[in-house]
Amino acid sequence: MLAVVGLFAVVVLVREVSRRIGFQEPIALLMVGVGFSFVPGIPSFAVEPDLVLMVVLPVLLYGAAFTTSVPSFRENLRSIGTLSIGLTLFTTAAVGFAAHAVIPDLSLAAGMVLGAVVAPQDAVAAVAIGRQAGMPRRAITMLEGESLFNDAAALTAFQIAIAAVVGGSVSPWYASGRFLLATAGGLVVGAVVAFVLAWIRRRVDHPVADAALSLLAPFLAYLPAEAVHGSGIVSVVVTGLYLGHRQPSVMSARSRLVAQATWEVIEYLLAGAVFVLIGLQASDLITGLRGESPGLVAIACAVVVAVVIATRLLWVFPDIYVPRWLNRGRQQPVPWQEVAIVGWAGLRGVVSVGAAFAIPRGAGGGEFPHRDLILFVTAVVIVSTLLLQGLTLPAVVRRWGPHSIHPDDRAAEHADQEVAAHNASADAGLARLDELVAEQHPPEAVVDRLRERADRRRMLASRASGADGEADAEVYRRLRRDVLRAELEHLVRMRDDGELDDEVFTKEQRELDHEDSMLDRD
Incomplete structure (x- = not known):
């Protein structure tokens, strides 16, 4: 041993x-x-x-x-x-x-x-x-x-x-x-x-x-x-x-x-x-x-x-x-x-x-x-x-x-793909949010917070329960997960269609996973 x-x-x-x-x-x-x-x-x-x-x-x-x-x-x-x-x-x-x-x-x-x-x-x-x-x-x-x-x-x-x-x-x-x-x-x-x-x-x-x-x-x-x-x-x-x-x-x-x-x-x-x-x-x-x-x-x-x-x-x-x-x-x-x-x-x-x-x-x-x-x-x-x-x-x-990609060039290419992936997946998430709003009519404060978060597409810096009241917090978590799922599905389609390198896909997926896991934090 x-x-x-x-x-x-x-x-x-x-x-x-x-x-x-x-x-x-x-x-x-x-x-x-x-x-x-x-x-x-x-x-x-x-x-x-x-x-x-x-x-x-x-x-x-x-x-x-x-x-x-x-x-x-x-x-x-x-x-x-x-x-x-x-x-x-x-x-x-x-x-x-x-x-x-x-x-x-x-x-x-x-x-x-x-x-x-x-x-x-x-x-x-x-x-x-x-x-x-x-x-x-x-x-x-x-x-x-x-x-x-x-x-x-x-x-x-x-x-x-x-x-x-x-x-x-x-x-x-x-x-x-x-x-x-x-x-x-x-x-x-x-x-x-x-x-x-x-x-x-x-x-x-x-x-x-x-x-x-x-x-x-x-x-x-x-x-x-x-x-x-x-x-x-x-x-x-x-x-x-x-x-x-x-x-x-x-x-x-x-x-x-x-x-x-x-x-x-x-x-x-x-x-x-x-x-x-x-x-x-x-x-x-x-x-x-x-x-x-x-x-x-x-x-x-x-x-x-x-x-x-x-x-x-x-x-x-x-x-x-x-x-x-x-x-x-x-x-x-x-x-x-x-x-x-x-x-x-x-x-x-x-x-x-x-x-x-x-x-x-x-x-x-x-x-x-x-x-x-x-x-x-x-x-x-x-x-x-x-x-x-x-x-x-x-x-x-x-x-x-000569046709290989220098690490700096690869990083620049990946950065461009990440911007495109952010924008495309955020658009997919916002489209899904519009569908959920039409179906469920959640509180306006929750919708505003969700739109802001989907648009920015970055890690939450505060607890998901920041929405007004525990009931609104639960609605926020449920709807945000649905939006995150729509964003991930769009990233998967981009990967499968060859629009996204697997390295970039993995990074983007990990970011979404981190946010999803933080929604459960008390």
């Missing part, structure tokens, strides 16, 4: 220091973990694959899916699909053949195990660094969307490759069928769980109970899907996407505020702890290489890192431009610099760690071939992509991204 408390304390300290000095937090956490791994007396944190794959990964993916912009996701669906599935399988195969070629006695199936382990891109670090550097919004959407589904593709390929090593052979038909069934199972289970949870959450009006349901959601989606041999990861992502998109209508304002604060803390600690844990494995991984040739280790690491980076760069350009060429310009053009940024942002992380440590120690009655070497190469790939690509990504965005 003391070690876990210390781990989270390190996460908070390192993240805060990194934020103050302007250094990338994921890289700082990784470097601190590597340093601690060689300090005598520091407790060893053995990575339990079940903990990573069944707890950490579903929680992080659900949180990411819940906050993903569904309209932007839908707009880039084809590219996201080919990146998350096509690129993942392409990388798996390329690394598998390369490892089989350079590592003596490593079967092709075992090479594919390594390929599946290092194939999935992790958007946590890439997006965090990219946002700070002013990465184009479409590139961020593609990275986030890719990371939601590439884990499922990689883990399914990993399970098939493990079966090939242990069982001797796996037919292409079996592999394809297994992949399709796992994906379909995850989609179906995720959709069912999402609809059920949405139905329940519409009827839960206690913010803490709703937050508890939110914390249970990733596991309620993951476990049933795995029980029917579907993809638990796909199920979690589908559930998170649906509930996140529908949260304005299935959650109360107070519930959204409580759940949002809860998830921010969990993701802050959990995502940070993952990078520290990756670094803490360094000493044990080096010890496990005893008996391996240093030259072989160096060659294997260099080749796999090069293949991982090269396959992504080779994939993204034809993936983006060939469909546009076939459609003869009917699709919106994409600057080559933006594609290059997406290609360079292929950082690896938590999924690779969990999959690597899930490799069984025995295969066919003996040791899994070069298991310790595979673990070490995986760690080198993670560290190399975080350091090489992570540290240079801001410079790449500045150099290759």
